Amino acid sequence: MSDPVALTDPHSAGDAELAFEGALRPKTLDEFVGQRRVRGQLQLLLRAAELQDRTPDHILLAGPPGLGKTTLAMIVAYEGGRPLRMSSGPAIQHAGDLAAILSSLVSGEVLFIDEIHRMARSAEEMLYLAMEDFRIDIMVGKGAGATSVPLELAPFTLVGATTRAGLLPNPLRDRFGFTAHLEFYDEAELELVLARAARLLGLDIDGEAVAEIAGRCRGTPRIANRLLRRVRDYALVHGARPDVTSVKAALELYDVDPLGLDRLDRAVMTTMLERFGGGPVGLSTLAVSVGEEAETIEAVVEPFLVRIGLITRTPRGRVATPAAWRHFGLAGPGAEPSAGGAVPLVDDL
Numbered sequence: 001m002s003d004p005v006a007l008t009d010p011h012s013a014g015d016a017e018l019a020f021e022g023a024l025r026p027k028t029l030d031e032f033v034g035q036r037r038v039r040g041q042l043q044l045l046l047r048a049a050e051l052q053d054r055t056p057d058h059i060l061l062a063g064p065p066g067l068g069k070t071t072l073a074m075i076v077a078y079e080g081g082r083p084l085r086m087s088s089g090p091a092i093q094h095a096g097d098l099a100a101i102l103s104s105l106v107s108g109e110v111l112f113i114d115e116i117h118r119m120a121r122s123a124e125e126m127l128y129l130a131m132e133d134f135r136i137d138i139m140v141g142k143g144a145g146a147t148s149v150p151l152e153l154a155p156f157t158l159v160g161a162t163t164r165a166g167l168l169p170n171p172l173r174d175r176f177g178f179t180a181h182l183e184f185y186d187e188a189e190l191e192l193v194l195a196r197a198a199r200l201l202g203l204d205i206d207g208e209a210v211a212e213i214a215g216r217c218r219g220t221p222r223i224a225n226r227l228l229r230r231v232r233d234y235a236l237v238h239g240a241r242p243d244v245t246s247v248k249a250a251l252e253l254y255d256v257d258p259l260g261l262d263r264l265d266r267a268v269m270t271t272m273l274e275r276f277g278g279g280p281v282g283l284s285t286l287a288v289s290v291g292e293e294a295e296t297i298e299a300v301v302e303p304f305l306v307r308i309g310l311i312t313r314t315p316r317g318r319v320a321t322p323a324a325w326r327h328f329g330l331a332g333p334g335a336e337p338s339a340g341g342a343v344p345l346v347d348d349l
């Protein structure tokens with residue numbers, strides 16, 4: 001197996017994962033798989049800006065983790081030949097943090113703020129003016145003698161990413177010229193993501209094995225790439241070709257079941273089923289019971305479980321569906337016990 005992309009750093013597993021992600025990141029819209037609608041919308045927006053020789057409108061990218069928000073922000077900069085500045089909501093805890101970034105942007109720069117919903121309120125307010133008029137007001141002095149001094153900014157494009165679009169205040173949301181809602185990828189798209197990644201890694205893997213991985217990636221390219229890495233490790237260590245048998249063995253070893261549920265998904269589901277009789281159970285109770293942040297459950301675990309029809313959200317809390325009882329081979333309230341099995345994907349729950 002050749003290895004054209006150097007990815008192994010024996011001293012830092014985290015860095016190796018990051019290097020792996022970086023190496024596989026598509027650089028252009030053409031390389032970006034899936035999300036056809038969003039790609040078309042972005043293409044038009046970028047082209048219109050180019051024809052008018054101006055900075056593209058501000059863009060909000062909304063959707064669950066790992067679907068390509070950071071990648072798209074990089075593509076917006078790359079396609080327009082613009083410099084990119086990256087920051088994140090948690091790193092902007094004071095208006096001054098944002099002022100420092102905004103005042104140092106060069107003309108046409110793309111400013112990417114990941115997890116923009118976690119930015120401080122005071123910074124949000126500063127951003128309104130910056131987005132609209134490329135201007136901020138800086139407070140000089142304290143108390144009665146404080147004055148506000150306007151500061152002109154270089155024109156820039158803000159690309160905000162959020163897993164929780166609902167948490168953004170309306171005035172901020174309204175200032176984005178375009179909001180892209182990223183959807184989970186279907187299996188055919190994930191096969192393309194995997195085939196592309198395998199090609200870049202020089203990994204000789206057949207279509208059946210790729211399809212087996214695609215079915216377990218929870219509609220998420222980041223997970224697809226991560227599973228491919230595990231499959232690659234397994235094949236390497238066992239001196240085997242990464243065929244469907246070794247894919248199954250590798251993913252079983254890493255606790256990824258045929259539906260793509262991982263350890264945390266299963267902890268959430270079995271807690272709901274066994275401890276709370278299938279619900280309804282509130283998000284925070286569920287989070288405490290499995291020892292995870294409520295935000296992680298809501299942003300990472302729940303959207304997928306809802307999508308594949310294992311849970312529903314009700315005003316009284318989360319409820320396990322009959323399909324969930326079946327998948328875990330448990331007898332639900334008033335249901336016949338079952339041996340468990342695959343659940344069909346429910347796309348529009």
Ligand SMILES: Nc1ncnc2c1ncn2[C@@H]1O[C@H](COP(=O)(O)OP(=O)(O)OP(=O)(O)O)[C@@H](O)[C@H]1O
Binds near residue numbers: 021025
């Ligand atoms: N459409 C795609 N085609 C090919 N690879 C993709 C695509 N989208 C994402 N990826 C891959 O998935 C990985 C994760 O993508 P990215 O970091 O852009 O996700 P994200 O939505 O920003 O996640 P988070 O919300 O956690 O920051 C990247 O390394 C990239 O290689």
